[in-house]
Amino acid sequence: MKKHWFKKTMVTSMLSALVLSGALAGCSSGSDGDKKTITVWGMGEEAKSLPKIAEEFEKENPKIDVKVQAIPWDQAHDKLLTAVASKKGPDVVQMGTTWIPEFGAAGALKDLTPFIKDNPELDPKNFFEGSVATTKYEDKMVGVPWYVDTRVLYYRTDLLEKAGFKEAPKTWEELKAAADKLAKRGKGKYGISLDSKEQSLGFMFARQNGAELLGPNNEPKFNDPKFVEAVDYLNSFYKDGATPKDDLGIDIIQGFSGDGILPMFISGPWMIKMINDQAPDLKGKWSTAVLPKKENNISALGGSNLSVFEYTKNEKEAVKFAAFMSKPETQLKWMKMTNSLPATQKSWDDESLKGNEYYKAFGEQMKASQPMPVIKQWEEIAQTYLKSFEKIYRGKADVKSEMDNFQKQSEKILSK
Template identity: 25%
Template structure:
């Protein structure tokens, strides 16, 4: 009764009374997203017997359309998983509840990862419209056995130059382990949803960026941004990453790593769930990669610049049109502000907590892989929190970089189309600036 009163003001102990039903929309964040989320919510429903939470999992291919449709039609769920790069656009639709009071009672802005708080209050917005939930960071996974056989010490792969040296050693070693030839690295190309996320650390590492700090001007055509892009693509030019991978998506190249065909692979932290789980749960815990993998910090630019690692992830928002405001706010607070719950989310989803106090648990401090993930959280960076970023990313940059991958794959093996690549980057820069200008004119 005390817990119920604390969350909702009053409730009845009569089991026959109809429960207050909350609708929660999430994305497929784990191997079994519905069951995993229900597991996380079990204690919330036990502590609040007057509330039932119904979980709906939205596939990523339809999530944006469903969320924006719900916002524009004043319908949809009570609580919504809000991918960080979507937060500004949905906020601009004025369909989300202010969350400042919940953040304040949860420890304030400093209780959460600052990179996620940027999206909680998008550019030009005074009130928070979401609360940080979890972080998507992307370490560099590697095969211990492959590196050892090639004479590569992972502790000495710290910057881009050392990374290239390691890749060259692996290529020259012509490794075959358990009847499987091993390429140095793989990353996907045109047919992938992670293209911009994959490029971001290299652009930032070279001192470049996508947009300026106000989100009003493209920086893609700066020397620094171009240098970062060209370095990333040089891994294809120099034969470390097969041109064939540029026609694959993340799942396909990830499977290549799982099945022993790659020595290095960038991926999200929940990759560990699949590598450590048995096959009957959808994992690959007994194959050669699962027996021999570790994770390390991604290499940084050699000029001594500050390391910046890509940060994605999701916040949680409450619909302005909910009929269950108190219960919805209580659910969000349970999921974001309790270290024990954040820890359980990390266990079942594999992502990193947005609540910083969660990192005090031995779960993070006493595991070599998770310790690497935790170090990355200190140097995270993401895109500007402007409402039109989603369209820039999906409608312009994915298409333009798809053109770049086409230039590479259509060129003869020994021909590298660098001038054409740079021309395409500059064309993307101009298109982004035109798009931003139209968006700003329309909002005046």
């Protein structure tokens, strides 16, 4: 997933402290004669490509101008808080999937459900079920999936074949067996890279083991047997030397290429271009596959959504832009420009994805991908998990005891 980690700030507790005057630069523009201008806030790298796709929208809608304002990810959260407080901001805004509960609770995002009839591109049935879940606040659809990413297994086909595996591991048992065997190739060699700082990894494995993360009332279930068993399985790779405990001082491309110090890893779609660009000598020696399964092979789902600002004065035009960005053909153009995967299911019927040996695994994996729980406390819970897991894989803490501690900490976080 493209990761953007932010300090967690409760919207409702900050709004009263913000000055309601002083509108942000780039706020929604009204009409110029019979022509209207809408402002779109794009975050990070996406903002660089948005003007190009906005030109396509303007050609189809000559009475609407689109002004794209680039907002750095590390400033975006605070700018949105100020926009909500002043009720002056963008017409359309890019939303990180983990922000939806916070700004949905603040009433900052327009419910798009009433607009589906006139804008069928917004219909949830067009998108992967997991991505739709990231747009929901209570019973409202306060965003529309824009692009998605998920995790799959990257592996060196040549090295696995030498180790006796003619195809990618399909089960937990096969994954562990392959990783152990590859780690025995010699000193300084490993079987797989499992990033200990990747906060979704433990939760992803837990779900694959049939564990629930939260109960029906958002009560944590982190010391349930299936969750504990998954953490123990994950820890076994570190304990047995199949994955390194520390940063080796090399990036994943270096570890993946050459002798394959790290011949398998779990990551998102952006790695395809990086491998092709930085390690062209690997052509024909690597591939991607859906994640191995235990009870299932659920992967983590991320990406970005587009939301319409509740206080827009250009509601119709803003919704129309969001609908345009949801067209399969638009999302395919966006993929070619940015390497971002389409959120619309129909896009995956296109030969550029269906016929691509690397991307097709992502299309399959999207059918079994779920976002992390869409609650505003999740970031703090995830960071707490990383601290607990470090005590396990590095400090050799007992898995069950540490998960009991994590459970208690999570209960406190959720009770705030």
